[in-house]
Amino acid sequence: MAELTSLKNIGKEMSRKLKSVGIETAEDFLQLGSKETYFRLKLRYPEICSVHLYALEGACENMDFNLLSEEIKQDLKCFSDKL
DSSP states (O other): OOOGGGSTTOOHHHHHHHHHTTOOSHHHHHHHHHHHHHHHHHHHOTTOOHHHHHHHHHHHHTSOGGGSOHHHHHHHHHHHHHO
């Protein structure tokens, strides 16, 4: 079982937040995916923004969130705006 912080874009604070919504390991996170994880986080932390979702997607794709394509960012932003 890999630590959450072993994933790109996941630091100590994000790891703490993920654990607070029941996501304990990197495998747990990857199984849920970025959108479901963001949904769970948004319920508990309503102040989080779409940048958190970008970071989560980057973690799923093993890339810095700044390198996500504009198309992916737009899709994630639409998802975030609907919540």
